[in-house]
Amino acid sequence: MTVLDFPSRERFARELRRGYDIVGISFITPNFVKAREMARLVREISPGTEIVLGGHGAAIEGVEELIECDHVVKGEGIRWLRRHLGQNPFAPLVHPSLPSTERMSIFGVPLLGNTSSLLVPGVGCVNGCNFCCTSHYFGLRYTPFLGTGRELFETARRIADERGTDGFFVMDENFLKDRERALALVEEMEREKRFFRFHIFSSAEAITAFGLDNLVRLGVTMVWIGFESRSRQSAFKKNVGIDGKALVRELRNRGISVLASGILCMEHHTPENMPEDIDYLVELEADFVQFMLLIPLPVTKLYREHQHRGLLRDDLPFEEWHGQKELVSRHPAFSAPEPERWIEKAFAQDYSANSSSMLRVAETSLRGYERLAAMPALDECLDTRMRNCERQAREYGLMVPVMARHAVNELERERARALEARLKRAFGPRGMKEMAAIAVLHALTLRWKLRVRLLGDGIQPRTIVTRYPAGRFEAGLMAEAEPPAPDAVSAA
Ligand code: B12
Ligand code: SF4
Structure with missing residues (x-):
């Protein structure tokens, strides 16, 4: 089995010529056009190959009619693929040993040392915020891949030894939500005297319940928190009663960088009241701030509501469903070009008030x-x-x-x-x-x-190629990074 991360068109086509029984295409909504082109290439170069679509892009309504394919997998994919291949879907999972990113640099200065490793403890989140596609896509449930503190520890230790770094980027939407498992991981680390560093995503209520000093013992160095909005705090149970500014200050005092994210152009927003929410995010004084437009992604409650109310635009191509430029739904208070100007203004306000993120992280x-x-x-x-x-x-x-x-x-x-x-x-x-x-x-x-x-500042990642020998799974990293293909130099 071969996995290509970030392949250029030519690299993908070259791989297809080796001949495969099945090609799985993992994509997200804004990468719809890329997935369609990849499927077209499969049919052209290797017509006998089965095409399976998966990932968040598979949630697009009617995707089976829009992209050439044989199967569309909506939701958790590992068990589906195992069943499809005649394997036991519930056999234990062996987490692969992979880098979390293709490169690390600050202001164009490459950082020395190994890039952090990837750790995927599970998918989904039970909180079910109305806009959240990762919660809805996995049925408002959490599906663990590493269900206990011991499994997490052993996996992290093996990967850290293989890759030569103790740093991990944890791809779990709400890692601290399973408080007991995270506490058990702390215990394992303390018993074995082996300590890791984790970048995590977690909601404010889960962080508070876990305890800030426990985050320090867990080795958390960065946490991504959805503060979303002050003016509609009641819409997000996870933020009710949370003093965001105090939480960020206390986390930073403990050496934990915070990425605070907020939503602009929500339904109640107008040019008059939105500055209140922008000010809120800026005043948190987090290390990083992400402003995103409210985008009703397929499968979410918000999407169904907007669809029901006839608000969804049908003139916006999927590649624009990324939340940094246009709204997907019609909004009475913002004309088409305005959201992008608000986003730019909000980022500029944070930058001039709080200085560069790297300065904040150093501090x-x-x-x-x-x-x-x-x-x-x-x-x-x-x-x-x-x-x-x-x-x-x-x-x-x-x-x-x-x-x-x-x-x-x-x-x-x-x-x-x-x-x-x-x-x-x-x-x-x-x-x-x-x-x-x-x-x-x-x-x-x-x-x-x-x-x-x-x-410009666009960076095209190099293709990461990982080959897993047929018939047996080898957990070690077998990735060879290739130089960018000539067609891959433009901005992503
Ligand atoms: C890491 C990440 C990134 C990294 C990617 C780095 C990298 N090395 O790949 C970076 C920072 C670059 C990034 C950028 C963006 N991202 Co992003 N990202 C994520 C994040 C946090 C984790 C992805 C992940 O690896 N998850 C773990 C895996 C195991 O989960 P999974 O992919 O869903 O896979 C499961 C199933 O979906 C299924 N499956 C997946 N693929 C396949 C394929 C087959 C064949 C099958 C059968 C099954 C299957 O099986 C898997 C196991 O169950 C997710 C949020 C999340 N927690 O998932 C957002 C997320 C994927 N990103 C998102 C978005 C919008 C973006 C951006 C557009 C943001 C922006 N405005 O710029 C850009 C797009 C970049 C681009 N050009 O493609 C959205 C996608 C929304 C959607 N519905 O399409 C997500 C879901 C975040 C969110 N909640 O909104 N992102
Ligand atoms: S807490 Fe975060 S991950 Fe969970 S549903 Fe809400 S937005 Fe999604």
């Missing part, structure tokens, strides 16, 4: 370090955590002088200088090696700025 790491360093005694778990915060603060701290030079405004320049002073107080003056590294970072950043000016 969060330092806050985490300072807090632990001030404690009288640390056990092994917290000591590892303190050293991780220190390493990250020193590493990202090298970018602070660069950020000062390229600051968006005087406020950011001031903040960068103040952070420099704090870093110096915590770790002492920089040595020759660090000063030389900063000079290189200045040069690389200038090169990146020039590249953005001339070619």
Whole structure:
């Protein structure tokens, strides 16, 4: 079995010529056109091959008529595929050992070391927020792949050993919702004295129930939280009674970066009241902010409601269903070009008020370090955590002088200088090696700025090819990264 991540058209066609019985195409709604083209290529190059469509794109109504295919799998796919292949659908799962991303860089400066690994504990979320496609797509249920703390620990340990990094990006919509499993993972790590670092997604109520100090012990370094809206907080049970600003502050004080996401152009929004929600997201002072337009994605409750009310537009191609430009439903208060201007304005407001995200992340790491360093005694778990915060603060701290030079405004320049002073107080003056590294970072950043000016900031990932030998599953990473094909250089 072969998996191609981010294939160019030519790379995909080349692979098809090897001859396959089945081609599975995983796609999301905005990648509809790509999936259709891939299916067309399968029929053209390998007409005897069966085509199976899966992933969130499979939720598009009538997709079987729109894209050439033999099967459409809506929902959890592993068990379906096993059944289809005549295998036991409930046999234990062996989690593959894979990178979570194809590259890591800041301002065009590549980060040294291995990229974090991928960990998928399960799919779905029971909370069922009306707009949420990952909750609805999996039937408002959670389907675990790694159901216990022990399974999570053993999987993480194996992958960390194979890939040579303790960092993971956890693809689970609401990882802390299963509080007992996450606590059991902490226990396993403490018993085995092996500690990992996790980037997770979780809702505010699940984070609060889990306990912030437990997040520290779990090794969480980044958490993505859907704050959605202040003016409609009551619409999201997960946020009722949560003091978002205090939650973000306390997480950052513990060295946990926060990505706060919010929704613009909701049904009740008008140009007069929407600034209140934008201000709310900005005032949270999270490390990252994501503003998204309200998009009723197929399969959600919101989609069905809008469909019922005749609000869905039929003139918007699926590639525009990504929430950063146009609305999918007609909105009485916003004409077609306006949402994009609001999105841009909101991001710009956050940037000028809170400075660059990397500056905030560097500061969060330092806050985490300072807090632990001030404690009288640390056990092994917290000591590892303190050293991780220190390493990250020193590493990202090298970018602070660069950020000062390229600051968006005087406020950011001031903040960068103040952070420099704090870093110096915590770790002492920089040595020759660090000063030389900063000079290189200045040069690389200038090169990146020039590249953005001339070619834009689009980055096309290289194809990741993973081959699994037929008849047996090998958990190890067998991925060879290939250089981008000539047709793949333009922006994604
Ligand atoms: C990681 C991620 C990204 C990463 C991808 C990095 C990478 N290495 O692939 C980045 C940051 C680049 C990204 C970008 C975007 N993303 Co994104 N992303 C995710 C995220 C968080 C995890 C995806 C994942 O791996 N899940 C774990 C796997 C196991 O789940 P799964 O894919 O659903 O697979 C299961 C089933 O669907 C099924 N299945 C899947 N494929 C197949 C194929 C076959 C043949 C079969 C049988 C079954 C099957 O079986 C699997 C196991 O049950 C999801 C949210 C989520 N938790 O899923 C959003 C999500 C996929 N992203 C989404 C969106 C909208 C985007 C963007 C358009 C955002 C934007 N405005 O820019 C871009 C598009 C980028 C692009 N050009 O394609 C939406 C898709 C909505 C939709 N209904 O189509 C999601 C669902 C988030 C959301 N809730 O809105 N994303
Ligand atoms: S809490 Fe998050 S993942 Fe769960 S349903 Fe709501 S938006 Fe989706």
